[in-house]
Structures are given as structure tokens and as C-alpha cells.
Amino acid sequence: xxxxxxxxxxxxxxxxxxxxxxxxxxxxxxxxxYHPDVSGDEDSERTMQEINEAYAVLNDPQKRKTxxxxxxxxxxxxxxxxxxxxxxxxxxxxxxTGKAVLADYFDxxxxxxxxxxxxxxxxxxxxxxxxxxxxxxxxxVAKVYELKESQIALCKFHGNIIYNKVAHKDAIxxxxxxxxxxxxxxxxxxxxLVKTVVSENDDWRVLLGYEGLQPxxxxxxxxxxxxxxxxxxxxxxxxxxxxxxLTGLNNKKGFLEMAERxxxxxERYENIFSxxxxxxxAEDEETxxxxxxxxxxxxxxxxxxxxxxxxxxxxxxxxxNLQQAIMVAKKLSSLLQKSxxxxxxxxxxxxxxxxSILRCLEQATQYIDIAMNLKGSAIVSSKGII
Numbered sequence: 377x378x379x380x381x382x383x384x385x386x387x388x389x390x391x392x393x394x395x396x397x398x399x400x401x402x403x404x405x406x407x408x409x410y411h412p413d414v415s416g417d418e419d420s421e422r423t424m425q426e427i428n429e430a431y432a433v434l435n436d437p438q439k440r441k442t443x444x445x446x447x448x449x450x451x452x453x454x455x456x457x458x459x460x461x462x463x464x465x466x467x468x469x470x471x472x473t474g475k476a477v478l479a480d481y482f483d484x485x486x487x488x489x490x491x492x493x494x495x496x497x498x499x500x501x502x503x504x505x506x507x508x509x510x511x512x513x514x515x516x517v518a519k520v521y522e523l524k525e526s527q528i529a530l531c532k533f534h535g536n537i538i539y540n541k542v543a544h545k546d547a548i549x550x551x552x553x554x555x556x557x558x559x560x561x562x563x564x565x566x567x568x569l570v571k572t573v574v575s576e577n578d579d580w581r582v583l584l585g586y587e588g589l590q591p592x593x594x595x596x597x598x599x600x601x602x603x604x605x606x607x608x609x610x611x612x613x614x615x616x617x618x619x620x621x622l623t624g625l626n627n628k629k630g631f632l633e634m635a636e637r638x639x640x641x642x643e644r645y646e647n648i649f650s651x652x653x654x655x656x657x658a659e660d661e662e663t664x665x666x667x668x669x670x671x672x673x674x675x676x677x678x679x680x681x682x683x684x685x686x687x688x689x690x691x692x693x694x695x696x697n698l699q700q701a702i703m704v705a706k707k708l709s710s711l712l713q714k715s716x717x718x719x720x721x722x723x724x725x726x727x728x729x730x731x732s733i734l735r736c737l738e739q740a741t742q743y744i745d746i747a748m749n750l751k752g753s754a755i756v757s758s759k760g761i762i
Contacts, residue, residue, distance in 0.1 A: 377429075378439065380446040384430035386531060386549070391568035392444070396435065398567070403431045409585065419538065467533060474548045474573040475528050477580040482526040482552070490514040498574060498581040500542045505589055513589045516596035521556040524564070528552050531570055539574065539583055546575035547583070560599065620683040622661055623668030631682030635692050635733045638680070642728060650701035650727045651736050652691040653744040654708065657720030659687045670715050671708065688744070690737070698727035698757060705755045706762070713753065722747035725757035 385392045390402050410423045433439045477496060484493035490511040494502075497510075531549035539547070552569040572583040586592070618630030626634065641647050656667050664687060671681050671689055684690040693704055705723040712721050724744025730736045743756040755762040 378433055378443055379429070380443065380450065382426070382430070383447070384433050384443065385447070386570060387426050387430040388434060389568070389570040390434070391553070392447070394568065399431070399434050403427065403435070408591070470533070470546060470575075471530055471548060474580045475530075475550060478550055478552070478571055478573050478582055479526075479528055481582045482523070482528075482554075485514060485518075486523045486526070488514075488518060496582050497584050498542075498576050500539075500576075501584040501586070504587055505584065509589050509593070513593050513596070516593055516600055519600040520559055520596055521565075522559065524555045524557060526552055526554045539572070539585060544574040544576065548573050620668075622665055623683050625668050625672060625689075626680070626682030628682065628684060631680060631684070631690055631692075632733065634680050638692060638694055639728075639733050641694075647695060648697055648727065649692060649694045650696045650698055650725060651733075651740050652693065652701055652705055652708075653684065653724040653737070653740045654689040654691065654705075654712075655722040655724075655744050655748055656687045656689070656712070656716070657718045657722070657748075658716070663716055663718065666715055667712060670711050674708065674711055675704075698725060698759065701725050701727065702755060702757060702759065702762065709753055709755065719752055720748075721753045722750075723755040725755065727758075 385394075388399060388402050388406065390399055394402075406427050407424070410420050410427060412421045412424060433443050481493055481496045484490070484496070491507060493514065494507045494510045497505075529551045531551045534547040534549070535545065537544055537547050549570050549572050552571050554567050554569065556565055556567065557563075558565050572585070573580045574583050618627060618633065619625070620627040620630075638647075638649055642649065654667075654671070656663060658664070664683075667689065668681075668683065671691065675681055675691065676693075678694050680692040682690050691704075691708075693701055696704065702725060705725055709721050709723065713719065722744055724740040724742070724747055726736050726740040726743065728736050730739070743758075746761070747754040747756040750761070
């Protein structure tokens with residue numbers, strides 16, 4: 377049965393524009409909190425009935441459409457009544473004071489001042505939730521959802537109400553619209569909550585209403601593990617995006633990124649360096665793999681080596697002029713010919729004196745193209761053919 381006099385959006389603590397998945401998520405959260413088998417609140421059975429009733433309507437598109445039309449009409453009447461009469465001064469003072477406390481609470485959460493936020497919850501909550509448990513809960517939540525901003529508005533006043541077996545003379549339900557950054561989806565999300573502040577010992581305090589936080593902590597810790605796993609996957613993906621799978625050397629992207637750092641040093645300190653392209657006269661994987669191993673074993677730790685194309689490797693040798701680079705190429709040519717069942721190994725060399733790494737590589741490519749068109753092995757540079 378549908379009751380048009382009830383605010384189902386408020387009962388489910390969702391915005392009237394909430395998507396179906398938000399409604400479903402809110403229902404599950406409230407069911408875990410207020411189910412009679414779990415909650416110690418004597419009103420939990422009645423509360424759960426209202427939650428089920430609201431969910432049955434809002435989760436059904438046709439029922440929601442019918443209810444929403446009536447809800448808009450009721451809301452318009454209430455707004456008109458409010459405009460015709462100001463809120464009584466006493467209620468307004470309560471609202472402003474309670475709102476200020478809740479705003480302070482969310483400000484503490486925003487700045488991760490969790491111990492200070494704990495000071496703002498009710499004494500009855502503190503009897504069930506220790507400060508260490510509260511701080512741990514908020515830290516695990518913050519790893520998944522980083523609070524960015526919050527806005528608060530009046531929902532409803534209560535008088536002489538019982539929450540978690542504790543009587544309160546005054547209570548105020550407040551709408552809270554929050555913007556959070558979801559670390560899992562890496563998106564900003566807006567959510568709508570209803571939080572309650574209660575009068576306690578002449579002060580307003582934020583009501584948590586939980587018997588304990590361990591289930592919530594466990595849930596968010598499992599979510600934070602997903603974030604760690606995602607970070608590892610991203611790191612692996614980043615690594616593999618710069619690594620040649622066959623040889624384990626830098627691929628073109630990885631080499632250029634590291635070469636740019638050497639270029640920055642050149643700009644700052646004018647440190648010379650040379651680039652060597654090495655073409656292997658074979659394209660089978662075993663030969664390419666062995667060639668990569670020979671190059672990496674016989675170069676200095678400061679030298680950069682990568683697989684440039686299918687059968688071409690690239691080497692950057694810091695603090696090395698062209699004449700010295702020719703000596704390096706001769707050494708590598710000799711080692712490769714001893715290790716590989718091929719006789720045609722080509723080299724194109726260029727000492728850096730260009731506007732960019734790519735310009736230098738373009739010149740070296742012209743030299744290796746010449747070398748590859750020669751019979752046997754050859755080393756080509758601006759000094760000629762060797």
C-alpha cells in the first residue's frame with residue numbers, strides 16, 4: 377500500500393532525483409542498520425517496516441512515478457505554508473545551533489580531524505564506540521571516499537523521541553548533500569544523506585546510531601584492498617607499457633622517456649651523448665632475444681638500451697662523443713657476430729647536436745638505412761662507413 381502522506385525519499389535517505397542503484401544501495405545500508413535481528417532499538421521493527429514500504433515504492437518505476445507526482449504536490453503546499461509564516465524563533469534557534477554542530481562535524485571529517493569529530497557525537501554513541509574504533513572507521517572510509525564538500529538543510533524536527541533506547545527531548549533530522557571522490561572509480565560523486573542531531577545535556581550532538589563499527593570497518597577495509605590491488609595493476613600496466621615483452625628491455629616509449637631525461641641534463645650541463653641504432657639481419661624471436669641480452673650485458677649501467685623496431689635496437693651512451701661511440705659500436709658488433717648465427721649487423725651513429733632526441737634519431741636512422749643496404753656488417757656515421 378502506498379501512503380502519500382509519508383516522505384519515502386526521507387525514509388530511504390535519498391535525494392528525489394536518486395538513480396535506482398543509489399536507492400538500492402541506501403536500502404541495503406539501512407536494512408543492515410535497522411533490521412530487528414541486528415538493531416537494539418525498540419523501534420527498529422516499525423522503522424524497518426517503513427523502510428521496506430518506501431523501498432517497495434521507490435524501487436518500482438511505475439509506483440515511483442505515481443508517488444512522485446503526489447509528493448511534488450504535497451511539497452509545493454508545504455513550501456507555500458512556510459512562505460506564509462516564518463519558522464518560530466525558538467525552533468529556528470534550535471535548527472541553526474544543531475546545523476552548526478553537524479556542519480562542524482563534517483568539517484572535521486573533511487580535514488581528517490577525526491578525534492575532534494568524535495567529540496561531537498552523543499555520549500550514548502561513545503559508550504558503544506571507542507575513539508580508536510571511530511578513528512579507524514573514518515580512516516578506512518577516507519581511503520575509499522574522500523570528502524570534498526557538504527551542504528546541510530532542514531528535514532524535520534522531533535520532540536521526546538527515543539533513539540537506541542535513549543530518550544531525547546529534542547532531535548532534528550537534517551539533509552546533507554555531500555560531494556566525495558571515489559578512489560575506486562576515480563570519479564567525483566554526489567550523495568544525499570539524512571543525519572540526526574539530538575539535544576544532550578543542553579548541547580547538540582551528532583547521532584551515529586550504530587551498535588558497533590566493526591562490520592563497517594571490515595567492509596571499507598576490503599574496499600581499500602581493492603584500491604591497493606588497482607594501484608599495483610596500474611603500476612604493472614605502466615611498467616609493461618614501457619617494456620618490450622620479448623627482450624625485457626625498454627620499448628620505444630620507455631626509451632624515449634628515459635632519453636628525455638638525458639636531454640634535460642644536456643640542456644642544463646651541456647653533457648655530450650651519442651645515439652646508436654643497431655639493426656640485426658634476422659627477425660626470429662630467439663635471435664632478437666639473444667641480441668638484446670648481449671647488448672644489455674655489455675653496456676654500462678648509465679647507458680640506455682631499448683628495442684626500437686622489430687629487429688632494431690637503440691642505445692644512448694652518455695658522456696660519449698661520436699669517435700667514442702664508434703668504438704662502442706665496433707665492440708658490440710664483434711660480440712653480436714660471435715653470439716648470433718648471422719653476418720649482417722648494421723649500425724647508424726649520431727652524436728647529439730640537435731633540437732630534440734627525435735631529430736637525432738632521424739639522422740641515425742638515415743645512417744643505419746645506408747648500412748643495411750651494404751653487404752655484411754657496417755657502421756655508418758657522419759665520419760663515413762666502417
